Amino acid sequence: MSDHDVHPLEAQRRANREAVRALGLSPYGSRSDGLISLADAKARHSAEADEEHARRGKEPGFIDPRARVAVAGRIVLLRDTGKLIWINLRDHTGDMQVALSQRDVPPEAFQLGKASDLGDLVVVEGRVMKTRTGEVTVWGEGVRPAGKALVPPPAKHEGLVDVEIRYRQRYVDLWANPETLKVFESRSRIVSHLRRLLDARGYLEVETPMLQRLAGGAAARPFRTHMNAMDIPLFLRIAPELYLKRLLVGGLPRVYEINRNFRNEGLDKQHNPEFTMLEAYHAHGDVETVMELTEHLVRESARLVAGERGLATDDAALRLPFGEVSIDYGSPFRRLPYPELFESALGFAMTDTRRVLDEAARRGVRHAGVDPVVVVNDLFEGFAEKSLDPSRPAFITDYPAALSPLTRPKANDPRLADRADLFIAHMELAPHYTELNDPDVQEAKFREQLRGGDADKNAEEETFRTFDADFIRALKVGMPPAGGMGLGIDRLVMLLTDQRTIRDVMLFPMMRPEGQQPAS
């Protein structure tokens, strides 16, 4: 890169990098063994050792009793008082001050301090001590470069505020805003914990195809791609469901998959085109079996997060904040039958078609020429779901069968479906089903779906109304009765970490391309 198109601030940093090289040091560093975290270094401080050093430090032959540490971090603050340089380093455990005194470090190390910029990475060796003002500090005995920041960092006080840059340049957000790193550390531990909980209950984690010939298992527009070797079109999966059920056919008793799904649809605070879903299937179970599983998983994840934050973890007081709401994860999740919730929220029975239509008209809900069951559901989603207490996780049970065409009807009342949806803080978190295992019924449902394609839907939308003949063949081999559920991991992490948008719990959320894209 020639000088004329380099920003002056970058040019200055390049000059500072040359100054480091002139000292005989490599600005980009090399392997360092024996490094400890800044939090661990702070914990090594000993008041007794400080005191002894202060008392006998000038005696000949005195051996410094203070802990000697080697730490690495990014320079977030730099105060050069002439012959003494104060540096605040940051790593994943927090910030810690180090001091470089001209008297106590080699000349080239001191010059490195002078030539360092905010954002540079360094390794510092020294003794853990406490300053006059009481701050635990590494009193440097040596320092060496570990990486150069040619780009100026965000404002040292405000951090990185611009949400667009936070998402596009997450590598800056993660170090400049420590809260961001905490969210993603929590996410990672939540997912690990979910795996442990499922493993402990005998669920086997499996991986099924993401590239699928038919994108089934849900109703959503898929992404298309193409495989060169076989010269065939492929879809990115919208759900793993049909493959996980094939595994039940194969005799696996309990399976789960935590992985990405892709849906070629809109983006908003709760939707990203790729998102992470846990799907779990329990042979010889039913909707109740997996509801109990989900409640266990959500409650224990909440307990994990509460513990990390030093909050109460016993059921009686297990609560986590989400915005203005304090969500109760310790009490048994509520179970609200759809018809009852409808009636208590709207004031009349969903079977009272005349009042349903009147009320839809009064509340401005579309109803003309629409199937009454659709109007019922619009009223339900618009008013009954919103009437739920956001602080109490709730399963909505007993969905009308007419609204759940792919779900098995309840044995004791075929007008209702064996389906339950978990809602927390008005977010739809997880559907649960008693799965279909009769191949003839499944085949009929597939055909019904194919016929259901509205005339005005375009050809692309038709492609996801698939008939999966191999899946029918699998069911003909014989699948045990089963309960299945799908838990949106991103939404769960949003709830547990108190983040209002899905983008704040995804490291690299989908963004529109910026600027001129290079031709590719």
Add this chain to the structure above:
RNA sequence: GAGGGCGUAGCUCAGUUGGCAGAGCAGCGGCCUUUUAAGCCGUAGGUCCAGGGUUCGAGUCCCUGCGCCCUCACCA
């Protein structure tokens, strides 16, 4: 998809009725060995998102486009 808001120095932000483009921090030069967003003196830094228009004159008003955010709609 509709409506609204925002886009100014590396970062965080001001910019009045249309009248010379601003501050803090960061940067650069100087001083300073216990600082805490260090301090003091000095100094440099702009495609006001892009393009067009109105006007003697546009960061400011109008139009178009781009990006981000919010609300609504769509979404098993």
